[in-house]
Amino acid sequence: MKERVVILGSGESGTGAAILAKAKGYDVFVSDQGQIKDKYKAELQLHEIPFEEGVHTYEAITNADLVIKSPGIPDKAEVIKRVKASNISIIDEIEFAYRYANGSKIIAITGTNGKTTTTLLTYHLLKSAGFDVALAGNVGFSMARQVGDKKYDWYILELSSFQLDGTETFRPDIGILLNITPDHLDRYEYTMQNYVNSKFQLIDNMSAQEEFIYYADDAIINNEISSRPIVPKKIPVSLKADAVAPVKYDGQQMVFNFKEKFFIAQSETTLKGPHNLINTMAAVSAVYFAGVNVKAIREGLKTFKNAPHRLxxxxxxxxxxxxxxxxxxxxxxxxxxxxxxxxxxxxxxxxxxxxxxxxxxxxxxxxxxxxxxxxxxxxxxxxxxxxxxxxxxxxxxxxxxxxxxxxxxxxxxxxxxxxxxxxxxxxxxxxxxxxxxxxxxxxxxxxxxxx
Missing domain, CATH: 3.90.190.20 (Mur ligase, C-terminal domain)
Structure with a gap:
């Protein structure tokens, strides 16, 4: 008998997970308490995936072997309480996709601000250097959809705290943490530490062979790093000229001190402002560790166009x-x-x-x-x-x-x-x-x- 997978929520994330689950031979059912957008409804029908909208029928949900939930559904939602009471495993679409992304490498980016810019820049630098790369998470198509379509060498993921909450075995090859400031605290019992723990889930499964790039001038991140064991290689990024960090801004240009040392002025990029120095230093570090050479990095930085509505x-x-x-x-x-x-x-x-x-x-x-x-x-x-x-x-x-x-x-x-x-x-x-x-x-x- 086929294992039953129930997907809660039918946006890009839920529909992508449903398509991947169907392709992998599961008995799939999609339930959305709201109305399903026409384009996603058409896709579910095309793949012969049964669904319901405007309601959660608990009998059709609590007989699942696995539930994949939309990151937008909070734990306090009645449907989640019922699933938990039935002792059914609940994961996020990212975790589900990761289980089928064997052999692919992942750069995962989180933080309260700057995630999208850093993710798009990392993707652009890899893509323009000729890498086989997909963009997923909070931007682009869902990771599950893309894992189902074809196997990419690299996935660049923008991840919210909500998405990280639904991971178990997920492990990026390179993790980036840009900053942590109070946000979404209603989802975290108005306890800042809960939100911080959620962000640090990014590196929970990482090994000593992998790189963790983080903004070292962020007081909350710094405090966490000094108080918890960090297994991956630490790559701090700083805006302070006197910082003891391999990546920093010396007041004139960005300094990268890896196997080779190189410098990049912000005027050689298309991004403005101090926050974009942080984003750029993080993205450049990530793609350097992924194997992009410095010449290709410089070329890519000149042609990057940021997402709209950001300066x-x-x-x-x-x-x-x-x-x-x-x-x-x-x-x-x-x-x-x-x-x-x-x-x-x-x-x-x-x-x-x-x-x-x-x-x-x-x-x-x-x-x-x-x-x-x-x-x-x-x-x-x-x-x-x-x-x-x-x-x-x-x-x-x-x-x-x-x-x-x-x-x-x-x-x-x-x-x-x-x-x-x-x-x-x-x-x-x-x-x-x-x-x-x-x-x-x-x-x-x-x-x-x-x-």
Whole structure:
């Protein structure tokens, strides 16, 4: 009799896991409490995989030999409690895919901020150097789908803490931990250590032959490293010129001190800002250990295009540059954005506040921001925080009006920076929608003015 695998959730992760499970000969069933998107429904039908939507039928779930759950489903969900009560093993799609990725190598990247940029850059550097490589996890197609399609030599995975929570035997060849700041604490019983433990699950199964690249200036990471046994080779990355680290920024350029020593200036890359020095140093270190030569690394760095909504230049009008950093939904991300520019800033912020402590960016705002434009339904907290610091504070709920407003107060050489520090759900579907509307509004105005 075939082993029964039940998949909870039918997004890219769940559908990919279902297709792989079916290909491996399991009896597969997909259950989603929400509505299944048409494209995934069509795929499940094509592969003759039974499914249900809008409901979890517990009798059809608790007779499984294995449950693969979407990382978005919390442990406190009733369906998970029922599965656990039935003593059924629950894993994540990443763990399931890993069990069938025999012989392939993995670079896995986690951290609170900067994961996507570092993952995309690592993938690009390997791909442009001619490696057989797939992009998966939180970006690209699910790992399970790609393991099912064909066997790649390398998988580059962006992993959230939720995905790491569902791993058991998962073991990357190279692990990258960029930073840890408070986030998603509602999933971790509002206990920071639980969240930290989740991130460190990245290296739980790694051996002494593998590399663990981490940002050494992060106090939380540093504290963990000094208090827990670390088995893989430690490769600290630092922004401090005097750091005793094989990878650091000496104030002028990035220094890589491996079997060979080489230097890369940030101006030789397409990324700006101190946070992108960290991301670049981590990605370059990873691909160097994967076997990419320094010449190919330099070439790859020149041609990298980052994902949209991350310090994305969306147009220049009358000498004023407009930057879309809509992905910056917390204060930590805004710190990076403000640190990326020396010029006068017109800063656009606002939305659904996630408990922000604006004191963290007060001095940078005071130094650089000449006008704050609040984009949100409730801007009182922002106005209270910066009303006495920024010379001009305006507000609007219209993106088109916002772009005109920004251009009116800007002078040639200024930068208009959309880096909201807040979630987008008061006025937009998500941060992508906010960023896309901003980009479109800038390009429309540019067309109108320049013809």
């Amino acid at each position: 994305e230049s969306v147009g220049v009008i009358k000498g004023v540059e407009f930057i879309n950093d809509s992905k910056a939904t917390n204060v930590d991300s805004v710190i990076y954005a403000l640190g990326s520019y020396e010029k006068n800033l017109i800063w656009i912020a606002g939305g659904v506040d996630k408990g922000n402590d604006y004191k963290l960016i007060e001095s940078e705002v005071q130094k650089k921001v000449k006008t704050l434009i609040c984009l949100g339904k409730d801007n009182e907290k922002l106005k209270r925080a910066f009303g006495g610091i920024v010379p001009v504070v305006k507000e609007t709920q219209s993106v088109k009006e916002l772009v005109r407003m920004a251009l009116e107060v800007a002078q040639q050489g200024d930068v208009v920076l959309l880096s909201p520090a807040c979630a987008s759900f008061d006025l937009f579907k998500n941060y992508e929608d906010r960023g896309n509307q901003f980009r479109n509004a800038v390009q429309e105005l540019k067309k109108e003015i320049e013809g």
